[in-house]
Amino acid sequence: MRTAYRVETVRAAERALLDRLPEGALMDRAAAALAAACAGALRARRGRLAGARLVALVGSGDNGGDALLAAARLARRGVGVTAVLLAPDRAHPRGLAALRAAGGRAWALADTAPGALDALLGRAGLVLDGITGIGGRGGLRPAAAELAERVEAAGVPVVAVDLPSGVDADSGRVEGPVLPAALTVAFGALKPGLLVDPARGHAGEVRLVDIGLGPLLPAEPDVAAFTTAEVAALLPRPTGESDKYRRGVLGVAAGSPRYPGAAVLTVGGALRGGVGAVRYAGPAGDAVIARHPETLVSRGTPAEAGRVQAWAAGPGLGDDPRRERIVAEALAADVPLLLDADALAGLDPARVRARSAPTLLTPHAGEAAALLGTERERVEARRLASVRELAERFGATVLLKGSTTLIADPSGPVLVNETGTPWLATAGSGDVLTGLAGGLLAAGLAPREAAAVGAHLHGLAAREAAPPPSATTVTEALPRVWRRLLA
Numbered sequence: 080m081r082t083a084y085r086v087e088t089v090r091a092a093e094r095a096l097l098d099r100l101p102e103g104a105l106m107d108r109a110a111a112a113l114a115a116a117c118a119g120a121l122r123a124r125r126g127r128l129a130g131a132r133l134v135a136l137v138g139s140g141d142n143g144g145d146a147l148l149a150a151a152r153l154a155r156r157g158v159g160v161t162a163v164l165l166a167p168d169r170a171h172p173r174g175l176a177a178l179r180a181a182g183g184r185a186w187a188l189a190d191t192a193p194g195a196l197d198a199l200l201g202r203a204g205l206v207l208d209g210i211t212g213i214g215g216r217g218g219l220r221p222a223a224a225e226l227a228e229r230v231e232a233a234g235v236p237v238v239a240v241d242l243p244s245g246v247d248a249d250s251g252r253v254e255g256p257v258l259p260a261a262l263t264v265a266f267g268a269l270k271p272g273l274l275v276d277p278a279r280g281h282a283g284e285v286r287l288v289d290i291g292l293g294p295l296l297p298a299e300p301d302v303a304a305f306t307t308a309e310v311a312a313l314l315p316r317p318t319g320e321s322d323k324y325r326r327g328v329l330g331v332a333a334g335s336p337r338y339p340g341a342a343v344l345t346v347g348g349a350l351r352g353g354v355g356a357v358r359y360a361g362p363a364g365d366a367v368i369a370r371h372p373e374t375l376v377s378r379g380t381p382a383e384a385g386r387v388q389a390w391a392a393g394p395g396l397g398d399d400p401r402r403e404r405i406v407a408e409a410l411a412a413d414v415p416l417l418l419d420a421d422a423l424a425g426l427d428p429a430r431v432r433a434r435s436a437p438t439l440l441t442p443h444a445g446e447a448a449a450l451l452g453t454e455r456e457r458v459e460a461r462r463l464a465s466v467r468e469l470a471e472r473f474g475a476t477v478l479l480k481g482s483t484t485l486i487a488d489p490s491g492p493v494l495v496n497e498t499g500t501p502w503l504a505t506a507g508s509g510d511v512l513t514g515l516a517g518g519l520l521a522a523g524l525a526p527r528e529a530a531a532v533g534a535h536l537h538g539l540a541a542r543e544a545a546p547p548p549s550a551t552t553v554t555e556a557l558p559r560v561w562r563r564l565l566a
């Protein structure tokens with residue numbers, strides 16, 4: 080598991096560690112790792128360190144202290160270092176002294192003419208962003224925001240200290256300008272904002288540095304991500320005792336005369352979800368059979384279909400007059416249920432909470448906003464809070480789709496999928512995910528695992544499908560992903 084912890088938790092662990100270490104030792108560990116990362120980036124650009132130029136942006140907290148101490152180490156190795164101090168009287172005293180002793184220069188931002196700053200940035204091979212870390216509050220203040228904009232305009236690669244300045248560590252929210260990084264060197268633990276958009280999109284490559292915090296962090300993180308090896312271990316595998324019913328049968332209620340393709344895509348995903356069979360119930364049976372002849376099709380509604388181990392309902396139901404009946408029957412079934420797309424419209428939390436078997440909801444941001452009675456933009460700006468709120472309100476597992484896919488249960492860590500790609504923003508790819516995660520539910524995975532494994536495989540398949548992928552080629556790539564993971 081990759082794990083991330085909230086600021087409050089990181090700070091508590093840091094306090095416990097600080098008590099056990101000599102003064103300054105923790106920051107020195109952080110600065111040593113940061114200097115090594117910067118040295119690597121500078122060498123990659125110009126082959127050698129001596130003569131390279133680095134500009135360190137230094138805020139008034141310990142994030143700036145890390146930047147100064149790392150810059151001092153680089154100055155000792157022949158790098159030409161200039162620190163730009165946002166608040167000279169509050170710059171980290173030991174860091175500033177170390178930089179000066181190593182021959183580095185320190186400029187007060189307020190005393191630096193814009194032209195001189197631009198010239199400095201124009202000569203720099205790298206910028207070290209130590210404006211704010213986990214102590215940053217709200218959007219960057221005006222002087223810091225203007226500095227961030229100038230650095231971005233100069234086009235110099237940025238290494239962020241702990242977090243890109245301007246992002247909210249706990250929520251991944253971004254208000255106003257941010258200094259985007261090519262590399263973020265995070266200390267001790269990832270923070271949720273490094274895994275969740277929009278903040279994640281500004282962090283570049285994220286490198287976690289061990290400063291000894293691990294044993295002092297609680298066992299349960301706030302946000303976690305399955306690795307591919309963990310996903311592989313969760314994949315359902317048939318055994319000698321298996322038959323098609325024991326492997327799990329998924330019922331699919333999707334598609335309508337207007338949207339038969341949604342039925343085809345959902346069944347296509349389901350057939351790659353590790354099930355023994357897929358039962359399709361609805362009006363698009365002919366289209367389904369034409370593409371997937373192994374499907375058991377019927378024209379009725381869920382209550383009229385045969386026995387299944389799970390239902391997936393919603394994609395492409397459109398304005399089918401039977402939509403409400405289909406959703407009501409799926410909700411009444413005593414098996415795990417995935418609801419997506421048109422099955423989410425007007426969904427009553429009480430009906431979901433009253434179910435005897437688990438429920439998995441898979442909204443995109445627009446559907447999540449409708450369920451929460453808010454705007455899509457608000458959901459996209461606060462993904463973590465939104466997915467947690469939905470899970471709590473519905474007493475269900477919720478997978479929130481989009482640039483970062485998140486999975487929440489009413490309690491416990493939120494799972495984030497790290498395999499996603501914007502190439503998935505293509506019509507029908509959500510239908511494939513519904514079938515895939517539904518199939519994993521029918522095969523016996525708990526909703527949280529079915530959702531996380533489904534999203535992981537879906538992202539890998541999109542990366543594997545010939546660019547640009549379509550929902551169909553994502554489906555076709557899934558067996559190759561399974562094969563690699565089962566090997």
Ligand SMILES: NC(=O)C1=CN([C@@H]2O[C@H](COP(=O)(O)OP(=O)(O)OC[C@H]3O[C@@H](n4cnc5c(N)ncnc54)[C@H](O)[C@@H]3O)[C@@H](O)[C@H]2O)[C@@H](O)CC1
Pocket residue numbers: 093094097105106109138139140141142143145210211212213214215216217218219220223240241242266290
């Ligand atoms: N606490 C520890 O033991 C360790 C902390 N480390 C570093 O310390 C950082 C946290 O340090 P601090 O708690 O001092 O906090 P920060 O340095 O992240 O930020 C606090 C400072 O930034 C200013 N600030 C806050 N919001 C701002 C905004 N929106 N615009 C402009 N300025 C703003 C504040 O006035 C304050 O002086 C971590 O991110 C990490 O880099 C590391 O050295 C590892 C060890």
Ligand SMILES: Nc1ncnc2c1ncn2[C@@H]1O[C@H](COP(=O)(O)OP(=O)(O)O)[C@@H](O)[C@H]1O
Pocket residue numbers: 420443479480481482483484499500501502503504505506507508509510511512537
């Ligand atoms: N910008 C993006 N980056 C990564 N994945 C995305 C992005 N936009 C959409 N996706 C993914 O694409 C899929 C789209 O699903 P959905 O919105 O239901 O579309 P549709 O209804 O057309 O199938 C989801 O898996 C979602 O997470």
Ligand SMILES: [K+]
Pocket residue numbers: 142208209210211212239240241242243244
């Ligand atoms: K920073």
